[in-house]
Amino acid sequence: MAVVRINVGPVHPSTHGVLRLVVDVDGDTVKLVEPHIGFLHRGVEKLCETRMYMQNPSYMEKLDYIAPLSWDELYVAAVEQAMGIPVKEGAQYARVILLEFQRIASHLLWMGTLASDLGQMFTTFMWAFRDRSKVIKLLEDVAGSRMFYVNMRLGGLYQPLPKDFKERSLALIDYIEKTMPEYIEILDKNEIFLERTKGIGVLSKEDAINYGVSGPVLRASGVKEDVRRSQPYYVYDKLKFDVPVKYNGDSFDRYKVRFEEILQSTKIIRQCLSMMPDDADVVGAPIKLIGPAAKPDTIITRRELPRGEGLIYMIPDKQKPYRISLRSPTFVNLSVLSKLCDGVKFADIFSIMGSLDLVLAEIDR
Amino acid sequence: MKERGFDYLNKITAVDYVTHLEVVYVLYNTSTKQMEVLKVKLDPNEPEIDTIIHLYNAADWYERELCEMFGIKINGRKIKRLLLEEWNGVEFPLRKSFVWGKEYKKAV
Numbered sequence: 001m002a003v004v005r006i007n008v009g010p011v012h013p014s015t016h017g018v019l020r021l022v023v024d025v026d027g028d029t030v031k032l033v034e035p036h037i038g039f040l041h042r043g044v045e046k047l048c049e050t051r052m053y054m055q056n057p058s059y060m061e062k063l064d065y066i067a068p069l070s071w072d073e074l075y076v077a078a079v080e081q082a083m084g085i086p087v088k089e090g091a092q093y094a095r096v097i098l099l100e101f102q103r104i105a106s107h108l109l110w111m112g113t114l115a116s117d118l119g120q121m122f123t124t125f126m127w128a129f130r131d132r133s134k135v136i137k138l139l140e141d142v143a144g145s146r147m148f149y150v151n152m153r154l155g156g157l158y159q160p161l162p163k164d165f166k167e168r169s170l171a172l173i174d175y176i177e178k179t180m181p182e183y184i185e186i187l188d189k190n191e192i193f194l195e196r197t198k199g200i201g202v203l204s205k206e207d208a209i210n211y212g213v214s215g216p217v218l219r220a221s222g223v224k225e226d227v228r229r230s231q232p233y234y235v236y237d238k239l240k241f242d243v244p245v246k247y248n249g250d251s252f253d254r255y256k257v258r259f260e261e262i263l264q265s266t267k268i269i270r271q272c273l274s275m276m277p278d279d280a281d282v283v284g285a286p287i288k289l290i291g292p293a294a295k296p297d298t299i300i301t302r303r304e305l306p307r308g309e310g311l312i313y314m315i316p317d318k319q320k321p322y323r324i325s326l327r328s329p330t331f332v333n334l335s336v337l338s339k340l341c342d343g344v345k346f347a348d349i350f351s352i353m354g355s356l357d358l359v360l361a362e363i364d365r
Numbered sequence: 366m367k368e369r370g371f372d373y374l375n376k377i378t379a380v381d382y383v384t385h386l387e388v389v390y391v392l393y394n395t396s397t398k399q400m401e402v403l404k405v406k407l408d409p410n411e412p413e414i415d416t417i418i419h420l421y422n423a424a425d426w427y428e429r430e431l432c433e434m435f436g437i438k439i440n441g442r443k444i445k446r447l448l449l450e451e452w453n454g455v456e457f458p459l460r461k462s463f464v465w466g467k468e469y470k471k472a473v
Contacts, residue, residue, distance in 0.1 A: 038449025212423030
């Protein structure tokens, strides 16, 4: 049969954004997949060079609209490092708690959309959104807005935590730990889900390292690499948690790694809540449009975002950053797609793409 | 570098210092958890650099990005298509000579 070239996207329900795929198929077998990106390019790196330091966090949040707080924190941490501002101890705990809640919310959304991509209808989707909205509600009460928090300030947070924050967080993680086994019931024992994820899109350990993927995708291929462990920031070195690793490297393992990360996150939050002082001072400095007093050379800040490793390479200047370069984890994770899709069936492209957890705004920047 | 165990290419980026261009390689060792940063100075008028795609596959998209955003010529590989859709390939957005807010023409 002759090879036929098919255009998928740019607007397709399974691409979670605006992504165009050029697919060569022979019958139903995929010969070549080439992602074309750039439909959401806004030039964030250039934009940041024209704005003062603390005007930028809200742009950073729009990079990843599913887990905005993580990018917010990554950027503010880079600015803190440039200016030499220490983070208050209470704020360190509060930031870790909020970041882990954000990770749970992001993974839950991913789980729901993956299941609905795979034709599992809407049960998982509705359950995941039900649980996610509870997390989002808590974050909203902390920050004041529902999607884009802009909650980080130099040295701390924007405002004090609500009075009943501890009780509510404890109740919420109890709830999440109680409901997570339900997902095992509906996904791990679901024939359709297993058929469409097990052994699909296998990424070997050597390839995973060579292609530079990060986060859950890397850990599902058997590499134990997590910035929270290898270069601990804030209070992560005082906490006890595991880094979940799987060894098959297929879509199912990527699902499993993220699933276990949710449970590890609840563990981290529980420890932080017990270690955090009761009337901790978490409020950071108000926004001042100034830069670092002494000009440091280069700043490299790494963080473990929900989707993988985020890195900011910054050349600071007096008033504005001279250059900001962002390593977005999904940018690299998408570049491996053509490798993973070699020789699979056409419908499996979306299973693989879903399991990579793409956010196109972050890829195009 | 790869022989010394730096098996993970984290990031390639570049900085325009007007007097020269600097290409930055951020490399990482997954077994010893070390990070190393390599910087290469280039002539801003005719920037050229050798490809490292035979060592790290991760370099593929980053090198295309360098080509598109800074106009750096990558020796040793043929770039069929730049990274983003439909940019003209004459002006380079992340150079300092590219003015924010000015209108530039797209490729047709």
